[in-house]
Amino acid sequence: MQTQLSNKERVLEFWRKAIGxxxxxxxxxxxxxxxxxxxxxxxxGKAALLESLRMLQQMPKPENPPKPFVRIVADGDLVAVHMLITFGGKKMAVLDMVRLKDGMFAEHWDAVQPLTVDGKENTLVxxxxxISDLSLTAMNKNLIAEYGLAVLRGREWDEASMYFVDNFIQHDPDAGQGVKGLxxxxxxxxNYQTHRVLGEGNFxxxxxxxxxxxxxxxIYDIYRLDAGKIAEHWSVKQRVPDQMPHTNGIL
Structure with missing residues (x-):
């Protein structure tokens, strides 16, 4: 890989060339x-991932595959990609997170949520x-960490409104619109527990x-912030299976 590429560019290149x-x-x-x-x-392991990519390469491809929708946030050695993809004729919301070390893919997490709302899939992503407001990255990360601790984990409902703009936009199909629906x-x-928070500017x-x-x-929550408050929210959820194909844990 080219050493001058940023971590974000490396991840996008991998999706475009290795997977696509x-x-x-x-x-x-x-x-x-x-x-x-x-x-x-x-x-x-690496060998298993390469084998999966070989199998993916052999699968029949549609003549005019839809271009995946992509939102990407990079924070140090972590890169999160929020996508709407079509695989096997099914649309899925995906959050793919990678930790890079010395420019190489060292660790990977994800969540995949099949979309079942006919004609409304795009509203989920x-x-x-x-990306804007890069100087506010640390402040925005701290606000989301505080919100997660006080409201999502601490269940302090009366404090929820202070974290949102008045015209807050909700994309999670399981929650109603606005703070009341949330x-x-x-x-x-x-038992809501946040394990990692990464940010880049207003995301x-x-x-x-x-x-x-x-x-x-x-669950991966994606927030867009404006002037120190949450303006927009997306999420990708996946049930934790009873059995995993490895012992690394899903988080």
Whole structure:
């Protein structure tokens, strides 16, 4: 891989060439030998990932594949990609997170949420993607960490409104519109715990675990902030399976 590429550019190149075009030589070069897999759908190690890419390369491709929608946030050695993709004729919201070390893919997490709302799939991911307000990155990350601790985990409902703009936009299909709808949904959620927070300017991604109606889930919350408050929210949730193909954990 080219050493001058940023981590964000490396991840986009991997998706475009290794996954989209089947460039296995590129994949071989950019995956670390001690690669750690956390995906519930992936076997451990570099060899298993390369084998999955070989199988993907052999699958029939549509003549005019739709261009995936992509929102990407980079923070140091972590890169999160929020996507709407079509695979096997099915549309899915995906949050793919990678840790890079010395420019190589060292660790990977993800969550995949099949879309079942006919004709409304794009509303789950659509919206702004442009990064701005880079000088506010640390402040925005701190605000989301505080919100997660006080409201999502601490269940301090009366404090929720202070974190949102008045015309807050909700993309999560399980929550109603606005802060009122979010509160109603959160009452079915317990043990919300944020494990990682990464941010770039006006976008922050939080990797968390929770129990939804007593069922364990991993959830990635994507926030767009404006003037120190949450203006827009997306999420990708995936049930934690009873068994995993590795011992690395989903988080």
């Amino acid at each position: 075009q089947g460039d296995l030589a590129l994949a071989e070069q950019c995956i670390a030998e001690d690669y750690i897999q956390h995906s519930a759908a992936g076997k451990p 659509e919206g702004p993607v442009e 509160k109603a949904w959160l009452k079915n959620v317990e 922050v991604v939080a990797q968390s675990s929770m129990e939804w109606s007593k069922v364990p889930f991993v």
